[in-house]
Amino acid sequence: MKTVLLTGATGGIGKATALLFLEKGWQVVATGRNEKAFEELSSKLAICHKLDVSDINCVLELKSFLENNNFKIDVLINNAGYGQFGTIEETPIELAVKQFDTNVFGLASVTQVVIPFLRNSGGGRIINVSSIAGKVSMPGGGWYAASKHAVEAISDALRWELSKFNIKVSIIEPGPIKTDFAANVNKSIVYNPEGPYGNLIGNLTGSTKSIKGGTVENCARIIYKAAVSKCPKNRYLVTKEAKLINILIKILPTKLFDKMIIKFFKIK
Numbered sequence: 228m229k230t231v232l233l234t235g236a237t238g239g240i241g242k243a244t245a246l247l248f249l250e251k252g253w254q255v256v257a258t259g260r261n262e263k264a265f266e267e268l269s270s271k272l273a274i275c276h277k278l279d280v281s282d283i284n285c286v287l288e289l290k291s292f293l294e295n296n297n298f299k300i301d302v303l304i305n306n307a308g309y310g311q312f313g314t315i316e317e318t319p320i321e322l323a324v325k326q327f328d329t330n331v332f333g334l335a336s337v338t339q340v341v342i343p344f345l346r347n348s349g350g351g352r353i354i355n356v357s358s359i360a361g362k363v364s365m366p367g368g369g370w371y372a373a374s375k376h377a378v379e380a381i382s383d384a385l386r387w388e389l390s391k392f393n394i395k396v397s398i399i400e401p402g403p404i405k406t407d408f409a410a411n412v413n414k415s416i417v418y419n420p421e422g423p424y425g426n427l428i429g430n431l432t433g434s435t436k437s438i439k440g441g442t443v444e445n446c447a448r449i450i451y452k453a454a455v456s457k458c459p460k461n462r463y464l465v466t467k468e469a470k471l472i473n474i475l476i477k478i479l480p481t482k483l484f485d486k487m488i489i490k491f492f493k494i495k
């Protein structure tokens with residue numbers, strides 16, 4: 228039986244992906260912060276382990292847990308993440324650092340711990356959940372986009388570095404997916420309606436409300452495909468919005484793209 232380890236498996240894309248792997252007969256090591264949310268996964272025989280990816284002691288504890296139980300890992304899915312929105316100027320640097328602690332350094336420290344297990348299995352897969360924001364930044368979402376751009380850079384370097392160990396690395400680039408992500412963005416967004424960017428953030432939250440978004444089940448299917456394809460793609464775009472943005476940034480001259488964004492978000 229093959230084994231997959233996931234981060235952020237307590238909800239949204241991570242939980243849907245864990246459930247799909249269980250359905251396909253895999254051994255699933257589901258990790259996350261909120262132990263209460265493990266109930267359904269445990270009932271389906273997932274091995275659930277508490278993990279805050281931004282806490283290095285937790286990550287080292289995961290390492291001991293995997294070593295002590297002689298785990299053989301075939302696939303790592305780095306999914307844990309959240310969106311710290313707000314303009315570059317107004318978002319306190321401590322919040323930007325926290326964003327990187329989870330989305331970038333958390334992903335990297337779990338990866339460092341799991342690579343030897345993949346190598347000992349004779350090879351495997353690392354699947355990093357980035358975002359279309361890993362390809363293109365946006366006003367009011369620059370810190371989040373910066374973290375996902377970093378995920379893309381780390382993933383590319385890893386893919387080359389690990390190629391001699393038969394470890395393949397794929398990046399998942401979703402557009403909007405219906406999860407708690409947007410609600411959590413709204414809770415943590417740095418927004419001063421009286422400040423110089425009041426309109427921008429209002430327009431940002433307003434414009435995203437009309438987007439329907441893809442489903443977690445579809446995203447999970449694409450992640451599964453990346454795990455089992457003989458020749459997985461480097462990047463998987465998920466949702467029609469992500470595919471459209473990807474085309475626009477490829478075909479439009481950058482100055483025209485600037486104009487479009489400024490108009491879309493009614494910046495001036």
Ligand SMILES: NC(=O)c1ccc[n+]([C@@H]2O[C@H](COP(=O)([O-])OP(=O)(O)OC[C@H]3O[C@@H](n4cnc5c(N)ncnc54)[C@H](OP(=O)(O)O)[C@@H]3O)[C@@H](O)[C@H]2O)c1
Nearest residue numbers: 235237238239240260279280307308358403404406407408
């Ligand atoms: N939904 C979208 O529109 C969208 C689009 C593009 C990319 N993504 C990416 O998809 C991934 C999953 O997001 P989602 O949409 O499924 O959102 P979600 O429903 O909010 O789930 C996020 C998951 O990450 C976990 N998490 C956050 N910080 C963590 C930490 N420090 N340590 C461990 N787990 C942590 C959450 O756990 P808690 O329950 O403990 O907070 C939760 O399980 C993220 O990397 C996100 O950036 C989402």
